[in-house]
Amino acid sequence: MSSTPPCRICAAPVQEFFDFGRQPLSDAFPAPDADFSQEFFFRLAVGVCESCTMVQLMEEVPRDKMFHEEYPYFSSGSAFMREHFTNLAKQLLADELTAEDPFIVELGCNDGVMLKAIADHGVRHLGVEPSASVADVAASKGIRVRTSFFEEATAREIHAEDGPADVIYAANTLCHIPYMGSILAGVNALLKPTGVFVFEDPYLGDIVERTSFDQIYDEHFYFFTARSVQEMARRNGLELVHVERLTVHGGEVRYFLAPAGQRTPSEAVAALVAEETERKLSDLATLKAFGANVVKIREDLTALLTKLRDEGKTVVGYGATAKSATVTNLCGIGPDLVPFICDTTPAKQGRLSPGTHIPVKTPDAFSSEYPDYALLFAWNHAEEIMAKEQEFREAGGKWILYVPTVHVV
Template sequence: MKCYICSSDNLTKFLDLGMHPPPLNFVTKEQFGIKDPVFPLELFFCNSCGLIQSGIAVNPNLMFIDYVYTSGISLAFKNHLESFAKHIFDVFNLNSNDLVIDVACNDGTLLSFFSNCGTKVLGVDPSSVAKTAMEKGVPIINNFFNESVAKEILSNNGKAKVITATNVFAHVKELDSFMKGIKLLLEDDGVFVSESQYLKHILEKLEYDTIYHEHLRYYGLKQLVKLFEMYEMELFDAEIIHAQGGSIRAYASLKGKYHVSDSVNKILKDEEEENLHSLETWKKFAEKVSENKETLLSLLLELKSQNKKIVGISAPGRSTTVLNYCNITSEILDYVTEKSNLKIGKYTPGTHIEVVDDEKLVEEQPDYGLLLSWHLADSIIPKIRKSGFKGKIIVGLPEPKIL
């Protein structure tokens, strides 16, 4: 195994979460043990460049073709994408002649907002969810993005003023082909904008539940700067944003096309001061992860011993990590509530807990609800209370607490 960025083989394993299924592989009862594969979920630290990466890359076809995540289902994230599109449109003075390409466009929510602003749009996405984008009138290439697809786009559509990649840049298995495709498609003054889970937030908030098989790499700004340099590109601006519980937005272009913002050096300095790229830092992180498992599971088992009814609230991809790592099964949670029709009626990956409609939470009023989208607690809990749920809410990370 080699580092995805610097190709060093000097890697150290510091975290082993056990065997896990793909995070959104929700199954029916008939598929138990058949369409339910598991793979080792381990993290490695590159002693050369500091990149943190997964130990294996699960076949993307197992995770992304029959996909159940849709960008537009969360109002908060939908609002984020609308704001993002308007921001990019204004900052880079886009017009009706400019092409915006969204890699892993999902249901086309972001591109719809760019289209409303007046630009030309094109989406690339391999999943079945992309059909929703097509129904919205968004032109789609139903495939994984790589250098070959980029050449096809160049021939048919020309170059792009803006290429976006929200919550996908860390997922890409064939990173070299991906980067070559981005560089090939950018106009001379074009911009590639990515949003990824930010390494510092994972550390500070103990977000080990964001570690799952879709994510192959966990970026700090230092690693992103190095990655773009390798392809004669330049990361010229960066900002820390609140999306998905805390992300880093990076702006890159062909080398020398834009002035490098002070924010880049500021974030790099901050990462250095926080020892973000130290193996010892991540060994301590691993110890805290183990402690969280023991504390959370003990709390849930104590409540069950008191004959309390506990359910899960929401089933994002990250919930698969917590449920499987902490051995939280249907013996602990009676069910998990959801609003996505693509998940309701199925069972959680690996742990096989039934997924039911959100309405059941209010109808049955269980004693406790374990909030599995805890990273969005500030916005979700008021909605849960407003809906009429009177039970207590458990937030499992970074430290278990009952609200």
């Protein structure tokens, strides 16, 4: 265990509670002929701040290694997520974007799936997206995009060009950014006094309850709770005024931050903070128990896959997700146990999984000759995927899942 680093929110000591060991970049899929000696690895360990209770990674991966012109994730890939973002756009249009000539800025707009619904209503908008590949897709839809990272200087430039924002929004983005002080200074610089900063990210409460440990990977630096967000906001001139629980991506919370004193916090905020206190969610003992559950899943999953291989059963992976890198590298799952992973993302097809080098193939490889079992890495889309793959089940195929425990369905 390394020396205790300071919290990136409040500078108090951070206590490590689980070490996932040597891990690769979760979205860096090397070509089969790549020089694997150049593959980037880091120590993936997670800890909790003794003071503000923010759960965070112990080591930061340089942002330009993760988010760049070849970034392969596209938000529009799931019909469920397209509907989710369309509904959110309708909610913002009805509740927040009601002033004359409203303006919304999205941090990490990806391929523009949410802003497209905003743009279709003629509302002024801007997406700030550092990954050129997905930013270009957003621009092709008519979305106004700035290809850069968001920080205080960026916010001041946007304010000078477009004026203040009624809404700043981020989905599955804020937890990626270690330099939170600059982000929130930018929010303060760009947001109207009457405006709101809305963001949604994986919720620590769901991760601990479900032992969904694969939510922890290089791109996720912070794991938020209502209490830690409340503290983070308070230290940066903002106030947590509302929270909404979400079912997407295995459990998230949508947080609403406003300039301090501008809005009355809803009862939902106090209720969620009280629930977290009752659960002792940020206690070191609770988090170490989560780590013990992760070890149990690792043992059970490797034992099951080894048993199936020894019995001559075929097992393939389904969904070359960023999360799957944590699972395969923690458990030592390589091509000997899972010969390939099928995925719908063209940028990943024909390449190898990070670290463990399992070939990634097109969905045709899955359906042309169904395996006996499919290891569902994209478990957060289980309902949508299983409905689409009914023929696999009818052919006698079974799904292997590992959240909240290892089980076969």
